[in-house]
Amino acid sequence: MSAQSHLASPPARCPVDHARDDRKSASAARGGLIQAPTVSGFEAVRAVLRDTNGRQAGFKAEVIGKYRGKARPPILFLHGEAHRRQRSGTARFFTPRVVETRYRELMERTSDALIARLVKDGSGDLDRLSLEMAVAVAAEIVGLTESDIDGMSRRLDSFFSTAFQTGRGKFAEIMSFLLGQWRMRRFYAKDVKPAIAARRAAPREDVISHLLSEGYSPLDILTECFTYGAAGMVTTREFITMAGWHLLERPDLRAQFLAADADGQIAILEEILRLEPVVGTLYRHVEGGTVALDVRAANGDPAAVGTCPHALDPERARAPRVTGPGLAFGDGEHRCPGAGVALHESAVFLDRLLRVPGLRLERAPDVGWNPLIAGYELRHCRLAIDPA
Template sequence: MTTVGTRTLTGPPPEPEPEQAPVTDPGAAPAPVPEVRDWPPAELDGTDFDPLLAALMREGPLTRIRLPHGEGWAWLATRHADVRLITNDPRFSRQEVTRRQVTRMAPHFAPRPGSLAWADQPEHNRLRGPVAGAFTVGAMKRLRPRAQAVLDELVAGVLADGPRADLVARVLEPFPSAVVSEVMGVPAGDRELVHAWTRQIISTAGGSEAAATAKAGLYGWVTATVRARAHSADDDVYALLGRAVLRGEITEEEAVGLAGPLQIGGEAVTHNCGQMFYLMLTRPELMDRVRARPGERGPVLDELLRWIPHRSSVGLARIAREDVEIAGRRIAAGEPVYVSYLAANRDPAVFPDPDRIEPGRDPNPHLAFGNGPHHCTGAVLARLQLELLVDTLLERMPALRLAVPAEQVRWRHQTMIRGPRTLPVTW
């Protein structure tokens, strides 16, 4: 595992030292301001890199974009160094975005108090404290046997039914959903309903009304669950949050805002793993490498995490609190900025021959789990699930292969996280 995939999340991390923007010649003529480029959601099949993002990367390290929803335009940073700078620099605020209708991908925008995604330091550390213990390396070691048992049961069912099977429907979707629900403390009888809400929330199908309805359902359920778990002695997330509210460490509203995004996290694992298995199943040399050298799977998984185009467009914006110069351009106070982790992971200055999957790439400072204070809270959990899926499926199904030509695999459209909709396999 890399540092990104295994950082222990117990207690607040040390405050990062802001990286310094490059110094430019004050006498040089200012570069022309780039035109605003519309970036509609691309309905891409397969694992091809978004051609519009590739074009923006060629145009320069800092461009301007307009997304399908919200208002105005935003800067887009694509270089690895600039992405790391912006995501680590307190001059760029997530909290400020909640007061604006910034141009965005999501049709429905209603940030909730308590959400880690929209908190700046030191508030971010205060909010994360109550749930940090549920996502440590130690907690994941304790979870591993239970997660393995869940996966073994799913795979046994597939084997008992015999080929062929849809790997997404039978394993890649129910497994992360079950594991996240286990960590969160979702009762078995509520898991399918909660999963339906989270699936709709990451979809762009149905527009803002469908997203708003799903969010209302999920957050209403979360509110009731946090209240009900306040006196529980368990160590699941809802019990931790319930007790934190009871002690007065966070408000109930903040607890609900914390829980929602954590609950949704299983959707990303499903889609990311779907892309990884698709790549292994369509590239024999990659599958042979993973099968033949199980002790060296860690670096291969890191390379796949770097390479897969795991999302459509970009994630969440930041607002410049003051004028900042990056890549020779002045980002004025109040202007929104997006970073592209996908682009940063293809930066040729950091990753030689970046469009090539190089299983032994070393070093591999990918940003698949984000960077800075907003590094993915569930990164260790995601990595655990990925390792279990690869190890278990290749061991139990050594002849695993696609049951259809690669071009017949159907892909998810109208979603913020890319991945195969189905993955028909045989063995």
């Protein structure tokens, strides 16, 4: 399925090399299997995302629906009034003012601690540092603060990494389910249950406290924490690693990023995200069946983002009403509520990291494809610090 874009074309602005392609995840994305009619034009994809009659698919929606039993569906799979009510109840945790006043100090403190460890060791993996950064921030927002961050990072990583994929066939499906159940129980016992107990005794301004006030059961809360784990931790980890990779390999871009103010840094990160959306394909149930929304193709639609759509150009002229990251955060009622958080924490961490004297990229990451999130996965991105 395809559609022509009806966007007004933006002014032309193109590097000297008209065929330039700065994407680092394109080869991995080509290996991803899409088993549904595909929508790829920017305007067409956005229209489906904004269709109030559409229903969320993908992200193992069918599996969660089959095995969640009596638990409420997580916010990711709600729609209509139920979704609007839950989104309005949690929106206060993601506003720009709250991010700046409540979470910035945590972002700065966590960044400083991680970078201090990197400097002390002399080397480290950017993807590992990024995971710990993302987990620390998301855990504070959700309320998963009664357990060890490093341990929770490992537990969440075991869920979503491609290492968790155990193969194909009925036996592999059963083993994957049983392993997932065991890991879910461990996540509940070590991370979620202590957080619930602490917030029953003393509610705070976080998602778990809100869910308790709404009468959510421990199983309901576990399901939501698992969902936020995927959305707020895993995807942010991949983006920070990808953005760091681009900035470390482009001295000119790194210098531009470090010289920019807060808005300028966000603009650079948004352009990297447009070029390298972590979730490359979204799925929706619409009238007529399930469709795959090709976010990568939509974000490279020249009618929306201008000429040379695969070049990394933070100053590119976009069509009206096309934002910096394009559709990388989705659109419509399911647009990512934590978009501002992810960009803000990425800017804070990378600004501090890239100012470390002697920092260099020792090894570019391995690029894989994670079918669970239909997005790239970056591992073993090795950083080193040359002695002064």
